[in-house]
Amino acid sequence: MNAVVAPESSLARVRSQVLDAAGIADHDLERALGALMRGTVDNADLYFQVSRQESWTLEDGIVKEGAHSIEQGVGVRAMSGEKTGFAYSDELVVPALLQASAAASAIVRQGQQGRVQAWQPRSGHRLYAPIDPLPTLTDDDKVALLQRIDSEVRALDPRVKQVVASLAAAHEVILVCASDGAMAADVRPLVRFNISVIVEQGDKREQGYAGGGGRFGYEYFTPEQVLEYGREAVRQAVVNLDAVPAPSGEMVVVLGPGWPGVLLHEAIGHGLEGDFNRKGTSAFTGRVGERVASDLCTVVDDGTLPNRRGSLNVDDEGTPTRNTVLIENGILRGYLQDKMNARLMGTESTGNGRRQSFAHTPMPRMTNTYMLAGPHHPDEIIASVKKGVYARNFGGGQVDITSGKFVFSATEAYRIENGKLGAPIRDATLVGDGPTVLNRVSMVGNDLALDTGIGVCGKEGQSVPVGVGQPTLRIDGLTIGGTGGDE
Amino acid sequence: MSTRTALSLENGVVSLQEKVNDALRLARQLGASQAEANASFGTGFSVNVRLREVETLRHQRDQGLGVTVWLGHRKGSASTSDLRPEAIEESVRKACALARYGAEDPASGLADADKLAKSIPELSLYHPWAIDPAAAIELATTCEAAALDFDPRVTNSEGASVSTSESLRVYGNSHGFLGSYPESDHSISCSVVAAQDGAMETDYEYAVARDAADLPGPAEVGAEAGRRTVARLGGTKLETCNAPVLFPARVARGLIGHLLSAISGGALYRKSSFLVDTLGKPVFASRVTIDEKPHLLKALASAPFDDEGVATTERRLVDAGVLGGYLLGSYYARKLGMQSTGNSGGAHNLVVHSTGETFADLLRTMDRGLVIADLMGSGVNPVTGDYSRGASGFWVENGQIQYPVTEITIAGNLKDMFQGILGIGSDVDRRGAVLTGSILLEQMTIGGS
Numbered sequence: 001m002n003a004v005v006a007p008e009s010s011l012a013r014v015r016s017q018v019l020d021a022a023g024i025a026d027h028d029l030e031r032a033l034g035a036l037m038r039g040t041v042d043n044a045d046l047y048f049q050v051s052r053q054e055s056w057t058l059e060d061g062i063v064k065e066g067a068h069s070i071e072q073g074v075g076v077r078a079m080s081g082e083k084t085g086f087a088y089s090d091e092l093v094v095p096a097l098l099q100a101s102a103a104a105s106a107i108v109r110q111g112q113q114g115r116v117q118a119w120q121p122r123s124g125h126r127l128y129a130p131i132d133p134l135p136t137l138t139d140d141d142k143v144a145l146l147q148r149i150d151s152e153v154r155a156l157d158p159r160v161k162q163v164v165a166s167l168a169a170a171h172e173v174i175l176v177c178a179s180d181g182a183m184a185a186d187v188r189p190l191v192r193f194n195i196s197v198i199v200e201q202g203d204k205r206e207q208g209y210a211g212g213g214g215r216f217g218y219e220y221f222t223p224e225q226v227l228e229y230g231r232e233a234v235r236q237a238v239v240n241l242d243a244v245p246a247p248s249g250e251m252v253v254v255l256g257p258g259w260p261g262v263l264l265h266e267a268i269g270h271g272l273e274g275d276f277n278r279k280g281t282s283a284f285t286g287r288v289g290e291r292v293a294s295d296l297c298t299v300v301d302d303g304t305l306p307n308r309r310g311s312l313n314v315d316d317e318g319t320p321t322r323n324t325v326l327i328e329n330g331i332l333r334g335y336l337q338d339k340m341n342a343r344l345m346g347t348e349s350t351g352n353g354r355r356q357s358f359a360h361t362p363m364p365r366m367t368n369t370y371m372l373a374g375p376h377h378p379d380e381i382i383a384s385v386k387k388g389v390y391a392r393n394f395g396g397g398q399v400d401i402t403s404g405k406f407v408f409s410a411t412e413a414y415r416i417e418n419g420k421l422g423a424p425i426r427d428a429t430l431v432g433d434g435p436t437v438l439n440r441v442s443m444v445g446n447d448l449a450l451d452t453g454i455g456v457c458g459k460e461g462q463s464v465p466v467g468v469g470q471p472t473l474r475i476d477g478l479t480i481g482g483t484g485g486d487e
Numbered sequence: 488m489s490t491r492t493a494l495s496l497e498n499g500v501v502s503l504q505e506k507v508n509d510a511l512r513l514a515r516q517l518g519a520s521q522a523e524a525n526a527s528f529g530t531g532f533s534v535n536v537r538l539r540e541v542e543t544l545r546h547q548r549d550q551g552l553g554v555t556v557w558l559g560h561r562k563g564s565a566s567t568s569d570l571r572p573e574a575i576e577e578s579v580r581k582a583c584a585l586a587r588y589g590a591e592d593p594a595s596g597l598a599d600a601d602k603l604a605k606s607i608p609e610l611s612l613y614h615p616w617a618i619d620p621a622a623a624i625e626l627a628t629t630c631e632a633a634a635l636d637f638d639p640r641v642t643n644s645e646g647a648s649v650s651t652s653e654s655l656r657v658y659g660n661s662h663g664f665l666g667s668y669p670e671s672d673h674s675i676s677c678s679v680v681a682a683q684d685g686a687m688e689t690d691y692e693y694a695v696a697r698d699a700a701d702l703p704g705p706a707e708v709g710a711e712a713g714r715r716t717v718a719r720l721g722g723t724k725l726e727t728c729n730a731p732v733l734f735p736a737r738v739a740r741g742l743i744g745h746l747l748s749a750i751s752g753g754a755l756y757r758k759s760s761f762l763v764d765t766l767g768k769p770v771f772a773s774r775v776t777i778d779e780k781p782h783l784l785k786a787l788a789s790a791p792f793d794d795e796g797v798a799t800t801e802r803r804l805v806d807a808g809v810l811g812g813y814l815l816g817s818y819y820a821r822k823l824g825m826q827s828t829g830n831s832g833g834a835h836n837l838v839v840h841s842t843g844e845t846f847a848d849l850l851r852t853m854d855r856g857l858v859i860a861d862l863m864g865s866g867v868n869p870v871t872g873d874y875s876r877g878a879s880g881f882w883v884e885n886g887q888i889q890y891p892v893t894e895i896t897i898a899g900n901l902k903d904m905f906q907g908i909l910g911i912g913s914d915v916d917r918r919g920a921v922l923t924g925s926i927l928l929e930q931m932t933i934g935g936s
Contacts, residue, residue: 056588059757060592062589062590062591062592063588063589063590064562064589064590064592064595065562065563065564065585065589066563066564066585066586066588066589067563067564067565067566067585068564068565068566068578068581068582068585069553069565069566069567070565070566070567070568070569070574070577070578071567071568072568072569073568082537082540082542083540083541083542083543084542084543084544085543085544086543086544086545086546087545087546087548088546088547088548089548090548090549090550090551090568090569091569092569100546103546104544104546106544106620107541107543107544139584139585139588140588142588143588161758162757162758162759164757196759198757198758198759198870200758205758205763205870205871206870206871207759207868207869207870246875246898248727248896248898248932248933248934249727249934249935249936250935250936279537279643279645280643280680281643281645281680281687281689283687359547359549361543361545395865395866396864396865397864398863398864398865398877399863400689400861400863401689402680402687402688402689403686403687403688403689403719403722403879403893405863405877405879405893405894406863406877407863407864407866407876407877407896408864409864409865409866409875411868426868426871426873427866427867427868427871427873427875428866428875428896428898429864429866429875429876429877429896429898431863431864431877431894431895431896431934432894433894479724479894479895479896479934479935479936480896480934481866481875481876481877481895481896481897481898481932481934482875482898482932482934483875483898483899483900483932
């Protein structure tokens with residue numbers, strides 16, 4: 001492999017950037033971890049983070065504000081059986097590190113200082129360039145990009161009355177060292193462009209939204225790419241001007257490719273996270289090896305896709321990410337694990353231990369979750385439906401892990417009548433049951449697509465960037481919640 | 488074991504005020520015509536007990552400083568969690584640099600000087616809780632035990648938590664305003680799992696207060712979590728129908744929350760609201776009256792001044808159904824040709840007047856319909872008011888709860904829903920910025936099988 005920079009030297013650079021700058025030496029790390037590894041503590045780790053973010057927002061045709069933020073600190077964790085002690089400090093100095101270590105280790109009874117394994121640098125993937133994306137475009141060019149898209153979008157359709165566009169980037173540098181010897185660093189660029197428009201026609205007003213991004217520099221947002229987002233936002237808003245009330249009740253639903261994969265994230269993904277299954281609170285608990293989907297369905301969580309928003313070279317515990325098969329031809333294959341839940345369930349981490357920041361504790365979280373392509377042409381799938389709904393785009397979703405019930409909200413959908421797309425329908429929520437919904441998948445498209453890089457997943461108050469994807473799917477019965485009645 | 492950190496709130500006030508003043512002084516030196524700075528410091532901890540064993544102990548300690556500068560009417564902002572002088576200086580310099588790229592926007596700037604709070608009323612928001620983790624673990628254990636022991640069908644648990652936090656916020660601007668006040672928040676919560684016939688359900692209960700003395704007993708919180716969870720067992724789907732819907736107080740708060748988003752300055756100015764141009768018009772049934780009371784003692788959303796230092800004042804927001812005001816900060820107030828209402832950063836205690844009925848009275852009035860237990864998803868279109876969300880709850884016949892229902896949707900339009908309010912209960916839920924009793928709606932579409 002022709003890596004431009006060997007992982008060790010990337011680790012060395014991050015160490016110098018994060019630790020040397022703060023005057024934290026190797027013996028300080030050993031002292032902090034030693035203080036954590038008391039009594040019955042199984043594992044302990046230190047997580048250093050230095051990140052910078054910026055955002056630029058345009059409204060009324062002018063860039064109203066640029067904002068910049070710096071966040072840095074260290075999170076300190078001690079784990080003993082099912083117990084976790086956690087403390088953090090936003091001061092990167094030795095006394096604060098030791099104080100946090102003492103507080104975190106108070107979860108277990110005091111005992112002799114434990115042993116810390118010799119550190120072995122873990123080489124992660126090289127899925128994205130270790131760059132700082134903030135200076136990849138000059139500030140003048142950021143402003144110009146936003147102003148250009150504003151005038152272009154207004155020129156697309158005279159019904160466009162408002163345009164809000166934003167450009168944002170984050171440069172996150174993390175370093176984790178653990179008592180099990182894991183030591184890893186990662187430099188994580190992330191950029192994002194969003195646009196929302198309001199269109200007016202008579203007394204009707206509708207909103208449309210589009211955006212995208214990933215782990216690279218601003219150069220991704222070429223004029224053509226940005227205009228494509230603008231066109232998409234306008235198209236969605238204009239479609240909804242003519243929307244009629246959605247039906248209500250159980251119907252055949254065809255989901256479009258890409259972002260509608262939020263279905264998989266909610267219906268399947270969360271329920272397969274190791275913490276819920278270790279505790280036995282998931283509707284999927286104890287069901288590995290059972291059929292949970294039709295044999296057309298294979299679903300994976302893949303943190304190793306280059307440049308994707310949900311990808312990571314190593315997770316936040318220093319474990320390289322993987323491509324984990326969740327469902328294979330309809331059979332439940334496995335869970336998503338972090339170190340603690342893997343240890344308690346007698347398995348190994350799948351590289352899904354993620355945290356929002358140093359001030360939060362890691363949990364098993366998804367990366368990029370998607371369904372593999374199937375045999376059917378998307379046109380064939382729509383043509384197969386006598387009466388139903390085609391949902392092309394979605395807002396967010398939510399799931400109750402324990403009952404398995406999930407919802408997701410369609411923002412662009414159409415009636416299907418006799419195999420043909422009919423009138424667009426108003427915003428409607430779809431509701432279903434995670435462990436059974438994929439059993440009703442009767443056709444899977446050959447058009448697998450991933451989302452454009454917009455996903456944010458929230459769990460127990462922590463947000464992390466994720467990706468989703470799927471091909472076109474036909475589901476023979478989901479409950480849709482409109483006001484248009486059940487004809 | 489001590490959990491207090493060196494920088495206490497008492498000695499932190501002076502230190503944070505100095506940092507705010509330093510930032511403002513530097514901004515002026517760098518040529519800013521106006522500037523504001525906001526510094527905060529918080530500390531606390533939380534414990535979680537699961538299946539009668541302590542599971543997590545988390546210590547929290549947060550600090551930050553944000554600065555906004557204007558060069559004329561061009562604005563730039565920066566923030567940092569590093570409060571060393573060199574980091575603050577870097578942030579101020581960054582904000583000034585960003586402002587040079589901003590566009591001239593006449594509406595942009597500090598709040599008008601005459602709107603700033605002249606005095607800071609004592610609102611009783613700061614009541615430190617003298618509790619250590621060991622005592623908090625004991626409370627959480629008692630709480631969870633009450634849930635686990637509530638019913639044999641309670642078989643598992645997500646645990647019970649006790650948390651305490653104290654914070655201090657200092658806001659200053661170049662009009663010479665410098666205000667600060669300390670706050671505390673304490674909570675007890677519990678979430679358990681119940682099982683029956685191979686199906687599991689979960690629910691939770693929580694209590695939150697400025698003063699730990701105002702929290703209910705931990706066993707009371709736990710038992711309620713158990714009761715709520717067991718009540719959901721055996722849920723069935725409904726046939727699709729139209730019916731009245733009763734939002735219990737806890738869920739009704741969210742219904743009024745949709746009003747808050749719709750009458751906020753930004754949404755109105757961008758016309759991304761279903762309530763554009765409704766000032767002085769009836770947006771609710773005439774039986775609905777809502778006051779904003781920013782100075783309620785000990786209330787969760789009380790504040791002596793808003794995020795721009797503007798004095799908060801009590802007012803009637805909705806009078807007999809008619810919208811009497813918007814929620815405005817200075818910027819969008821100027822854009823709309825209006826005045827700030829002291830709502831930069833949000834609403835402060837919206838008190839929805841009860842129409843006098845108890846929850847049981849509302850059930851009897853409803854006679855036949857749906858009581859919501861929980862809503863899921865974000866299916867509300869702010870521009871059109873279209874409302875469609877996943878729901879679980881209870882079916883009511885003859886004014887009595889009959890059986891739990893699940894995997895259904897409720898749909899309508901917020902404009903019609905607000906006009907269709909038939910009653911507001913006396914069972915006020917005070918655990919948030921909206922204080923309301925249960926709300927009965929005339930009719931919604933229920934999607935089921």
